[in-house]
Amino acid sequence: xxxxxxxxxxxxxxxxxxxxxxxxxxxxxxxxxxxxxxxxxxxxxxxxxxxxxxxxxxxxxxxxxxxxxxxxxxxxxxxxxxxxxxxxxxxxxxxxxxxxxxxxxxxxxxxxxxxxxxxxxxx
Amino acid sequence: xxxxxxxxxxxxxxxxxxxxxxxxxxxxxxxxxxxxxxxxxxxxxxxxxxxxxxxxxxxxxxxxxxxxxxxxxxxxxxxxxxxxxxxxxxxxxxxxxxxxxxxxxxxxxxxxxxxxxxxxxxxxxxxxxxxxxxxxxxxxxxxxxxxxxxxxxxxxxxxxxxxxxxxxxxxxxxxxxxxxxxxxxxxxxxxxxxxxxxxxxxxxxxxxxxxxxxxxxxxxxxxxxxxxxxxxxxxxxxxxxxxxxxxxxxxxxxxxxxxxxxxxxxxxxxxxxxxxxxxxxxxxxxxxxxxxxxxxxxxxxxxxxxxxxxxxxxxxxxxxxxxxxxxxxxxxxxxxxxxxxxxxxxxxxxxxxxxxxxxxxxxxxxxxxxxxxxxxxxxxxxxxxxxxxxxxxxxxxxxxxxxxxxxxxxxxxxxxxxxxxxxxxxxxxxxxxxxxxxxxxxxxxxxxxxxxxxxxxxxxxxxxxxxxxxxxxxxxxxxxxxxxxxxxxxxxxxxxxxxxxxxxxxxxxxxxxxxxxxxxxxxxxxxxxxxxxxxxxxxxxxxxxxxxxxxxxxxxxxxxxxxxxxxxxxxxxxxxxxxxxxxxxxxxxxxxxxxxxxxxxxxxxxxxxxxxxxxxx
Numbered sequence: 001x002x003x004x005x006x007x008x009x010x011x012x013x014x015x016x017x018x019x020x021x022x023x024x025x026x027x028x029x030x031x032x033x034x035x036x037x038x039x040x041x042x043x044x045x046x047x048x049x050x051x052x053x054x055x056x057x058x059x060x061x062x063x064x065x066x067x068x069x070x071x072x073x074x075x076x077x078x079x080x081x082x083x084x085x086x087x088x089x090x091x092x093x094x095x096x097x098x099x100x101x102x103x104x105x106x107x108x109x110x111x112x113x114x115x116x117x118x119x120x121x122x123x
Numbered sequence: 124x125x126x127x128x129x130x131x132x133x134x135x136x137x138x139x140x141x142x143x144x145x146x147x148x149x150x151x152x153x154x155x156x157x158x159x160x161x162x163x164x165x166x167x168x169x170x171x172x173x174x175x176x177x178x179x180x181x182x183x184x185x186x187x188x189x190x191x192x193x194x195x196x197x198x199x200x201x202x203x204x205x206x207x208x209x210x211x212x213x214x215x216x217x218x219x220x221x222x223x224x225x226x227x228x229x230x231x232x233x234x235x236x237x238x239x240x241x242x243x244x245x246x247x248x249x250x251x252x253x254x255x256x257x258x259x260x261x262x263x264x265x266x267x268x269x270x271x272x273x274x275x276x277x278x279x280x281x282x283x284x285x286x287x288x289x290x291x292x293x294x295x296x297x298x299x300x301x302x303x304x305x306x307x308x309x310x311x312x313x314x315x316x317x318x319x320x321x322x323x324x325x326x327x328x329x330x331x332x333x334x335x336x337x338x339x340x341x342x343x344x345x346x347x348x349x350x351x352x353x354x355x356x357x358x359x360x361x362x363x364x365x366x367x368x369x370x371x372x373x374x375x376x377x378x379x380x381x382x383x384x385x386x387x388x389x390x391x392x393x394x395x396x397x398x399x400x401x402x403x404x405x406x407x408x409x410x411x412x413x414x415x416x417x418x419x420x421x422x423x424x425x426x427x428x429x430x431x432x433x434x435x436x437x438x439x440x441x442x443x444x445x446x447x448x449x450x451x452x453x454x455x456x457x458x459x460x461x462x463x464x465x466x467x468x469x470x471x472x473x474x475x476x477x478x479x480x481x482x483x484x485x486x487x488x489x490x491x492x493x494x495x496x497x498x499x500x501x502x503x504x505x506x507x508x509x510x511x512x513x514x515x516x517x518x519x520x521x522x523x524x525x526x527x528x529x530x531x532x533x534x535x536x537x538x539x540x541x542x543x544x545x546x547x548x549x550x551x552x553x554x555x556x557x558x559x560x561x562x563x564x565x566x567x568x569x570x571x572x573x574x575x576x577x578x579x580x581x582x583x584x585x586x587x588x589x590x591x592x593x594x595x596x597x598x599x600x601x602x603x604x605x606x607x608x609x610x611x612x613x614x615x616x617x618x619x620x621x622x623x624x625x626x627x628x629x630x631x632x633x634x635x636x637x638x639x640x641x642x643x644x645x646x647x648x649x650x651x652x653x654x655x656x657x658x659x660x661x662x663x664x665x666x667x668x669x670x671x672x673x674x675x676x677x678x679x680x681x682x683x684x685x686x687x688x689x690x691x692x693x694x695x696x697x698x699x700x701x702x703x704x705x706x707x708x709x710x711x712x713x714x715x716x717x718x719x720x721x722x723x724x725x726x727x728x729x730x731x732x733x734x735x736x737x738x739x740x
Contacts, residue, residue, distance in 0.1 A: 011405040013412040015347070018193045021330075022340050028193030029330035030410075042404065042430065089327055113351065113412060 001099070001121050003109060005046050007065070010116035012037055012044035016108035023100050023107045031089050034097045035108045038074050045070070046116060048108075049086040050077030052094035126188050126331040126633040127151055128231045131164075134245060134252060136317055137178060137237030141252040146231060152638060153723060155630075156188040156231050158214045159610035159652040161203035164234065165212060166655050167727065171662045175207040175309075176292065176316040178238035184283065184322070185232045186222040187612035189629055191330050191410060193343045195350060196617025197629075198223045198409040200300075201609065206308040207316070208294045208470070208525045209546040209570045212659040213308035216574070216609060217283075218408035219301030224281040224324040226331060235317065244284075244321040246276060257320040262287050264425070264463045265299035272323050284321035285311040286465025291515045292316060293523040295470035295548075299462070302406045302416060302432035306467045307572060308547060309525075334635030342629055346621065350412065355619035359415040360405075364436035364616070366395035368443075374588075375684030376556035378549070379444045380499050381476040382542050382675055385553045385684025389449035393439055397451055406432035413617040421459040422452055423506070434458040434468070437573065440551030441472025446479060447499030457509055464513030471512060473548030474522040475505055477529065480540045486533065493517045542673045544571035545665070554676050556687030557581055557588040562598045562698040566670045566712075568656040574615070576602030589687070591694055595701025603649030610652060650706065651722045654714050658728045667712040670699055 014037050017030035025032045034049040045065070057080065063072045079086035079094035086095045099106055109117045129151070134141045146160070154160045161183040173179045182204045189197040200222025206213035225233060228247055235245075242257040260268055265286045272282045282300065289296035289311035296311030297304040305311075314320075333339040350356050358366055368390060371377040375385035391397070398417065407414030416432040434442070434454050442457040443449060461468045475497075481487045482497035489496065493511075495504040495518075511519030521529045526548055530541035542549050547570025554561035559578025567575035576598055581588040586597070604623070608615065613626060623642040630639035638644050660669075672692060680689045692698075703710060707718035716732045719725040725732060 011414050013405075013407065013414050014410065015195070015412045018195075018343065018347075018410060022193065022343060026336050027330045027332045028191075028340070028343065029328060031328040089329070111347065 001104060001119060003048055003097075003106060004118045004120045005048070006116050006118070007043065007045045009114045010037065010044040010046055011114045012039045013113070015111050015113065016046060016117060019107040019111040029089075032095070034086070034095050036085050040070075043068060045075065047075060047077055047085075048097045049079060049095045051079075051096065053078045053080045056080050056082040124332045124334050125635055126192055126333050127156070128226065128229050128331070130230055131232035131234060132228075132230045132252070133234045133236070135237045136235065136239040136243070136254075136319060139254040152636060153648070153651060155607075155610040155639075155648060157185045157201040157610045157612045158203065158216075158606060159648065160232060161185045161201060161214065162212060162652055162655050162659070163727070164232065165203055165205070166659045168234075169205060169659075173205055175205045175210065175313060178236075178317070180205050180313055180316070182235040182310070182313050182317070183232055184225065184235070186225045186230075187610065188231075189611050189613075189633055190226045191223045192333060192339060192633055193330070193410065194339075194346055194629060195343075196408070196411045196413060196614040197611060198411065199612045199614055200225065201612060202298055202305045202310040204310055204313045206310075206547075206569070207292075207312045208309045208527075210663060211545055211569055211665060212656050213310070213569050214609065215298075215305035215307050215310045216612060217298065217300055217305035218303035218614070220281045220409045221283045221300035221324070223409040224326065227329050228324055228326045233322070235319065235322075237317065239318040242318055242320055244319065244323065247322070247324045247326070248276070249326060260320050261290060265465055266426070266462070268321060269299075269301070272321060276323060276325050280323050280325040282321045282323040285314050286463065288464040288466040288513050288523075289315035290320070291523075293464075293466055293512060293515060294525045294528070295467040297465050297467050299465055303408065304462075304465075304467075307469065308569060309467075311465055333633045335632040338632040339629070342632060346625070347412065349620050350617075353620040356413055356617070359616045359619065360413045362395040362399050363415045363417050365393075365398040365434070365439055367436040368439055369394045371552070372444075373685060374556065375681065375687030376553040376588075377440065377444050378551060378553045379683070380447045381445060381473075381480040381540065382549070382553065382673070383480075383682065385556055385681045385687050387444045387447070387449060390444075392449045393443050393451050393454065398434070398439075401451065401455070403430055408614070408617075411614065411617045415616045419455050421456055423456040424460045425463050426459040429459070431455070431459045431462055433462070437551050438468040438472070441469045445472050445476045445551070446505060448502060448505075450502065453502050453506075457506065460506070460509050460513070466513060469550055470525060470548040471509060473542060474512065474526055474529065475508055477526045477541055478508065478518065478522060479505075481533065481537055484540070486537050491518060539674055542675070544672060545569070545669055547571045549673070553681065553684070553687065554672055555681040555690045555692055556684060558591050558692065558698065559586070559588065559594050559598055559601075561672060561676065561692050561695070562594050562702055563601065565672050565695060566598070566602075566699065566702050568653060568660055574605065576605045577615075589690055591692075591698055593701070594698055595703075596705040599702055599705035600646070602653050603646050605649070606652040607645050607649035610648070647722065651724060654706070654718065654722055655724060655728065657708070657712070657714060658731050661713055662730055667699065667710070670712055671695060
């Protein structure tokens with residue numbers, strides 16, 4: 001099971017950040033959310049927190065998404081020493097998506113109005 | 124724990140100093156936040172007859188108590204100051220992210236006073252306030268300026284800034300934040316007069332900690348599920364405010380050619396659906412799922428090829444029917460041009476319409492307009508005129524003063540064509556065809572604004588819009604509710620389907636203040652806010668005589684306006700009497716001593732009670 005992101009459908013409302021924060025933290029704070037939406041001049045890009053890495057990578061640079069040049073750091077899912085996203089702001093503890101709910105029912109997917117986030121079940 | 128920051132930041136530009144102050148608990152209980160709290164501070168701190176463009180005037184930027192709590196559509200921010208356009212107290216509300224950033228910085232209010240010696244901007248971060256020179260930023264348009272400030276101070280920086288019009292003191296300059304503006308009343312002009320190009324904030328996101336977090340989280344869930352399926356919000360989220368143009372045209376209350384008519388042929392070309400076809404993406408405010416803004420491509424002018432957020436209905440009105448135009452791409456281009464210079468689209472459109480009518484009546488000619496043929500609908504003359512206003516050149520110099528002053532400067536024969544209330548150009552609702560709006564705009568403490576109390580029941584057809592009976596109490600209530608909403612700040616578009624009851628639950632769980640649990644008390648808070656705003660205006664010398672409409676509304680029956688054809692405002696005095704009575708004002712429109720006491724502001728407004736001049740009659 002995975003969450004599929006269709007960034008072309010994302011409207012940038014960031015309701016997923018609120019939904020995630022509702023689920024995981026006592027007060028709502030998007031910086032403590034396990035999903036973040038990065039808004040550029042003509043794109044909205046939801047990124048879901050992935051595994052923690054102890055070291056910063058050396059493959060930083062520009063990546064291409066649908067023909068758009070983007071900062072590799074922005075689209076990366078990892079929580080790493082050089083990035084501020086996907087860490088608890090006060091403690092620096094890394095954050096990672098846990099497919100919340102039992103059985104899994106990720107809140108970000110449930111609240112997404114634009115269908116930019118969908119659940120894909122793979123064998 | 125509470126979502127009130129309880130602190131304000133006071134910045135003095137003349138001395139380059141700043142300091143924090145506690146906000147007394149009583150103020151928060153009496154005025155909540157944003158518009159209410161700002162009005163309280165401005166009333167207490169501004170001396171009567173202060174020059175709006177002098178260093179003594181103050182700008183108060185404020186953010187609502189429910190901002191950044193996860194509640195949707197509560198993160199707009201408010202600017203309050205004495206307006207250079209009206210000379211009254213003025214509030215203007217803007218969207219974008221800037222307000223939430225103020226909240227994260229830990230302030231309910233930022234009060235800016237004095238005047239910087241040279242072009243400057245303020246940068247606020249964890250270390251405090253930095254006073255920085257802005258010589259290299261002068262003349263820059265808000266879009267580039269914001270990008271530049273992000274490059275300079277980090278991607279996470281949010282700014283509220285002005286464009287060239289603000290620097291050159293066009294009296295209706297805006298403050299821009301992101302794609303959104305605090306449009307009306309020349310709040311950007313006040314900033315320009317202080318040589319302040321921008322206020323930038325870069326602080327970590329810290330959601331305020333509510334009194335009862337568990338309950339508030341439940342309410343957030345509840346709010347989102349209500350909003351998700353609400354038809355009006357869905358319409359806002361897709362078509363946005365442009366949907367209004369068709370309905371208002373049918374009702375005959377869409378002002379055409381400087382209020383000569385109430386409907387226009389070819390409205391289908393500028394309908395909500397037509398604008399929807401041009402929509403390339405969405406734009407909106409912090410923590411709002413509605414994202415009512417639509418990004419559309421500009422084809423002409425300095426932003427040609429770029430996308431802008433807009434136009435909203437009011438812009439469509441001001442650059443469309445008001446000028447006899449039904450060309451959607453022209454409206455987008457004119458919107459972009461105003462964004463570029465940083466001017467209010469409603470006032471700009473109204474000034475151009477005023478010039479066109481003078482041209483039609485032969486009061487001005489091509490020798491006054493630098494050769495521009497200002498005939499209704501002549502897009503090729505109107506576009507350069509907007510540019511002239513932005514740069515304050517030629518005819519733009521006088522039009523940049525707003526229609527009221529421009530009328531006086533041009534001469535007596537021009538005055539009757541200037542459509543304004545207390546100096547503020549009228550918004551896109553024809554007062555003759557909807558009497559509730561006539562009263563709401565006439566009595567408004569900020570002039571001809573469409574957002575000072577919307578006659579919802581008349582707009583939805585539940586009450587006869589032509590009747591002049593019994594409108595006083597309902598408009599008084601609409602204004603109270605609007606004042607309250609502006610003090611939370613609850614966005615009118617993003618909160619469809621919510622009522623006072625719901626707001627009161629939000630407030631109690633966020634702040635823990637039990638008094639907010641009563642909707643009656645919330646209404647009273649709204650009343651207190653409009654009352655203190657009125658006291659401010661009375662101190663400035665405003666009175667019943669200023670609560671009026673442009674003369675045309677009384678004497679000239681509305682033409683070519685479908686069902687509203689032939690309507691005039693027959694008896695404004697009766698409407699006003701009812702309204703004053705509903706709010707406990709004297710027949711001169713002054714709050715009575717008993718009323719001030721009842722609202723608990725007799726001490727604050729003692730100048731009003733002590734001065735017998737105000738209490739005559």
